[in-house]
Amino acid sequence: MCDTPPMTSETITADAAGTWKLGDLSVSRVGFGAMRLTGSAAFHHGTPSDRKRSIAVLRKAVELGVNHIDTAAFYFSALRSANELINTALAPYPDNLVIATKVGPFRDYHGDWGTSARPDQLRGHVEENLRQLGRDHLDLVHLRRMRQDSIAEHFGALAELREAGLIRHLGISAVQPRHLAEAQAIAPVVSVQNRYALDRPDPEADELLRLCGEQGIAFVPFYAVAGDAGEQGATTAHDDEVLAVARAHGASPAQVRIAWTLRQGPHVLAIPGTGNPDHLTENVAAGALRLTDDELARLNSARQRTG
Numbered sequence: 001m002c003d004t005p006p007m008t009s010e011t012i013t014a015d016a017a018g019t020w021k022l023g024d025l026s027v028s029r030v031g032f033g034a035m036r037l038t039g040s041a042a043f044h045h046g047t048p049s050d051r052k053r054s055i056a057v058l059r060k061a062v063e064l065g066v067n068h069i070d071t072a073a074f075y076f077s078a079l080r081s082a083n084e085l086i087n088t089a090l091a092p093y094p095d096n097l098v099i100a101t102k103v104g105p106f107r108d109y110h111g112d113w114g115t116s117a118r119p120d121q122l123r124g125h126v127e128e129n130l131r132q133l134g135r136d137h138l139d140l141v142h143l144r145r146m147r148q149d150s151i152a153e154h155f156g157a158l159a160e161l162r163e164a165g166l167i168r169h170l171g172i173s174a175v176q177p178r179h180l181a182e183a184q185a186i187a188p189v190v191s192v193q194n195r196y197a198l199d200r201p202d203p204e205a206d207e208l209l210r211l212c213g214e215q216g217i218a219f220v221p222f223y224a225v226a227g228d229a230g231e232q233g234a235t236t237a238h239d240d241e242v243l244a245v246a247r248a249h250g251a252s253p254a255q256v257r258i259a260w261t262l263r264q265g266p267h268v269l270a271i272p273g274t275g276n277p278d279h280l281t282e283n284v285a286a287g288a289l290r291l292t293d294d295e296l297a298r299l300n301s302a303r304q305r306t307g
Helices: 051-063 082-090 119-133 152-163 177-184 203-215 227-232 240-249 253-262 277-288 293-305
Strands: 019-022 025-028 068-070 098-103 138-144 167-173 191-195 218-222
Touching: 019 218, 051 082, 051 277, 082 119, 098 119, 119 138, 119 152, 138 152, 138 191, 152 167, 152 177, 167 177, 167 218, 177 203, 191 203, 203 218, 240 253, 240 293, 253 277, 253 293
Parallel strands: 068 098, 098 138, 138 167, 167 191, 191 218
Antiparallel strands: 019 025
């Protein structure tokens, strides 16, 4: 028997997952990733989304208590921009809403990936996010590492923008453990975003998860629900253990993946993304799904077997 009743997503809000602090900003541990707002898959993949539906998803997220939205200026499809949708749907922004963005990668107007930004170009990336979001400062900016060996110059450029008041807090993304220490020698780091999922064992990511927990830094996995499908959208390939746990809780496999993510530590924040209002409600409700120790051990064992 499982101790958790079947999932009922109708009245569950983001409060069920608890909170964590990004610096001095308190956020619910289940947030929202804006990547999938622009189309059926990320970037130029799939078909562009219905604008009214995407706006409705954002407003519903805030109604459900979500106060941490992850976005980027390079989140756009042929017709939609995630930042523009966020601005239209939510401005003037609630006082408790934290919008996190990323800089470094670049896409041109055709959607093609260009050369990643040099340190002296990062101010332009920050100002473009400010313009699109209609803000005078950004709550949290992650430097997305683009294969460079050292992030010191790039992170130092963002630290200068923080000192200038354009950025409140800094984070890093797609990094190795050594990059965390490199960044912290320059300015405080409140968040680390790395790929991390139940079906993708990664010793380096596990080490970052541990380091962040010891230092009180948020660890924010991306593609936690998508798994190997990545930018194409949520995976449909689920391990037998995931399916068994989902049946025991009357939950979806995606909810189990989110619940497993949150069980990795109180400092772990989930940012599942969707353009579907029903999936949004399910994702937020996953914050109330409490895995037993036995279920967690079974899922962890299955994870190691995939490695």
